[in-house]
Amino acid sequence: MTSALAYDLTGPHDAPVLLLGSSMGTTRAMWEPQLDTLRRHHRVLRFDHLGHGASPAPRGPYRIDQLGRTVLRLLEELGIARVSYAGVSLGGMIGMWLAAHHPTVVDRLALICTSAFLPPAQGWLTRAAAVRAGGTRAVAEAVVARWFTDDFRRRRPDTVEAVRTTFEGISAEGYASSCEALAAMDQRRAIRRIVAPTLVIAGAKDPSTPPEHGAAIAAAIPGSRFEVIEDAAHLASIEQSTAVTTLLTAHLGCDLAS
Secondary structure (H helix, E strand, C coil), X not given: CCCCCCEEEECCCCCCEEEEECCCCCCHHHHHHHHHHHCCCCEXXXXXXXXXXXXXXXXXXXXXXXXXXXXXXXXXXXXXXCEEEEEECHHHHHHHHHHHHCCCCEEEEEEECCCCCCCCHHHXXXXXXXXXXXXXXXXXXXXXXXXXXXXHHHHCHHHHHHHHHHHHCCCHHHHHHHHHXXXXXXXXXXXXXXXXXXXXXXXXXXXXXXXXXXXXXXXXXXXXXXXXXXXXXXXXXXXXXXXXXXXXXXXHCCCCCC
């Protein structure tokens, strides 16, 4: 599996590196609401998952450990030995894998609207088959409807439409193969080994990874902190961008005033 992930790296050259992983069905552009603030204090590295955005989309199925290894190879290619990591949904799942299996790489960890175990597997396999048959447009309406609250969709239809357009542009093979990765994933035991200081954020109105999934992650990782953001569905980092940014900067040790 190729390691040539698309990425961008911005911020002060002498600052610690912050690696950002996006949700399945999006690209690294989803971090735009946080980018300016985070790169005041960090060298921010954003990447497109395998099968997403400008990254290659080899034939799957993919697995979480394979996706994690592509990220490790990117870090090796860039000569980066240690990072803080923040990830939404699939990005969070990869972050858990990295922190559990390569603890020397991850300094601090933030997990947003994600899960360590997301059954039923058949649901993901059915979605993968639908996308391979009809492209991401075949499931776009159902998927994007779960990403934002009704109130946000009414107030910010332009943002929702932009996210949907991005989703419909994702490679069918890349998205379907990522669905298969979620179908096979169970990190419930592995995450108990995570030693990086961890922040877990859930959206109170997230139907994709409800708050109990975040609570289970926080209960399994020693010393972690769990926060629930009200009036947020799955893409809380977009819908409640200020709240997420504030939590992230506090966890990462940033000073918003500077």
